[in-house]
Amino acid sequence: MLSPNELVQDTHLAKQCTSSWAGLVVFCAGTAWDTGWYPEKHISTRIASRFPVLYVDPPTTLTSLLRDRNRRPTGLRIVKPGLAVLSPVTVPGASRGITRHASRYVFAGSIRRALASLGQTRARALVVATGENLFGVFPADRLILYATDNFVSGAALMGLSADYLRAQEAAQARDAQKVVVVTEELRSHWAGLGHDPVLIPNGCDTERFRDVDAENWPEDVELPRPIAGVFGHLSERIDLSLLEATADRHVSLLLVGSRKPSFSLDSLTSRPNVRYLGPKPFESMNRYLSAIDVGLTPYTQSEFNRSSFPMKTIEYLAAGRPAVATSLPAVKWLNCEYIIAKDTAEDFAQATKSLLMRGRSQEIASGCRAFAEKHSWNVRAEEFGALLD
Structure with missing residues (x-):
């Protein structure tokens, strides 16, 4: 974990060095940066030595934020040169009906504003490491799905609707240009959805x-x-x-x-x-x-x-x-x-x-x-x- 003195809580550094963020890679993660070390955090941290990276936490709702005793950070922060973290806040009821569309709109706007703060309007790549289909929320040259789990089969564990996740998976299969998987089982699964997945298993620190x-x-x-x-x-x-x-x-x-x-x-x-x-x-x-x-x-x-x-x-x-x-x-x-x-x-x-x-x-x-x-x-x-x- 990066120590507190490595954090810059505003975008002053980013605004001074906008050219250093050119061709950045955006990781839309399934787990928040401060939650722990999961595959997308391990990968993005190390990728940042080659490409600038914007790591995007799953959005938290305003009501959840108000109940959060740990006062998790929000907004855009620079954790080290070439690696930024965005912790977006969205509207309540993000998993229900029409509010889901409003939540997606707010979430997409947060990412676009973060890109603008880094002096960018387009990303080298968008890497989606969650069961939500986030392709298309902003312009990117490469659209990569990072499938770390079979989210549909884990719907009950996550307290989510299997039908909703199945629909999201179908949309991801339609929109992703490349699929990266962590197991042979997932490779077979995504091959059945029309892709030729790349196997990159989980690693260790x-x-x-x-x-x-x-x-x-x-x-x-x-x-x-x-x-x-x-x-x-x-x-x-x-x-x-x-x-x-x-x-x-x-x-x-x-x-x-x-x-x-x-x-x-x-x-x-x-x-x-x-x-x-x-x-x-x-x-x-x-x-x-x-x-x-x-x-x-x-x-x-x-x-x-x-x-x-x-x-x-x-x-x-x-x-x-x-x-x-x-x-x-x-x-x-x-x-x-x-x-x-x-x-x-x-x-x-x-x-x-x-x-x-x-x-x-x-x-x-x-x-x-x-x-x-x-x-x-x-x-x-x-x-x-x-x-x-």
């Missing part, structure tokens, strides 16, 4: 996780070692039976991440060998990764999960930790000896226990990190940048 073993032990981790860890958002995507079986084998289990309110962890957290710490700042993740010996990705075999590419699995490797995961297509595609794929509760728990009993070794840690380097975000950004040249 190898620089950030390289030195986790130099971190101090986190004071709020009170578990006997060795420890297996689950990092990331906890929701119905997680197969709790796999973690329950693992905990039943007296494995110390650490859970770190946000939780969907409807997703109960009571069956786990009632056990003395399980700790749920809640969400932690991304900047502190190294400390918690240093505490674990094995990383876990216990995803269900839902259609949404099978189309996804869980970043946490290769982030464990980047930290020098082997992983146990369910056999999603992305895991099979990685084909890594340091990721054990098991689907039944008994097999998943036994694989975790066996890795923990093996203990840490420099050989395993080095092998995990060497594999992760081949799949770093720097590598992915080079592949993505080739589409923009």
Whole structure:
């Protein structure tokens, strides 16, 4: 995460350097810049070393903003030379009927004004990384869809209408000039919609996780070692039976991440060998990764999960930790000896226990990190940048 002293909250810098924003790339993201590090943020941050980038948050409504206790930033800001973030505000009721059209109009106007502040009227490329069809909101030479998930199959998880997302997907298929996907499953899906997708899987931040073993032990981790860890958002995507079986084998289990309110962890957290710490700042993740010996990705075999590419699995490797995961297509595609794929509760728990009993070794840690380097975000950004040249 960029530190506060790297932020410029007005457009003064932009107005002084309008020529430096020529040929910019606009990323209309599915997640807000300040929410965390997701694929579009990783890619856009690294692309900015080659092309100026305007990262556009999903619009927030005025009513949501007034209820926001964290006072998220709004408007245009420069986070570093060549990388700007726009956090637009739109009208209430953006997901309903006629107000949806009004919201789109306000949203498009926000982007055009941001471009004007940067001295531009047209973009080199518009990259859409959300389930909304945003192509056509302003002029761009290239229209690229960055499909990180199957949004239609995940409609229930996101609390959105599957019919609406299906209509948006059809419009994206019509308007996009190129589709970039993160898994083979998504490549087949978009091929069925008439495209020849480019496969650029998710990556990992190898620089950030390289030195986790130099971190101090986190004071709020009170578990006997060795420890297996689950990092990331906890929701119905997680197969709790796999973690329950693992905990039943007296494995110390650490859970770190946000939780969907409807997703109960009571069956786990009632056990003395399980700790749920809640969400932690991304900047502190190294400390918690240093505490674990094995990383876990216990995803269900839902259609949404099978189309996804869980970043946490290769982030464990980047930290020098082997992983146990369910056999999603992305895991099979990685084909890594340091990721054990098991689907039944008994097999998943036994694989975790066996890795923990093996203990840490420099050989395993080095092998995990060497594999992760081949799949770093720097590598992915080079592949993505080739589409923009």
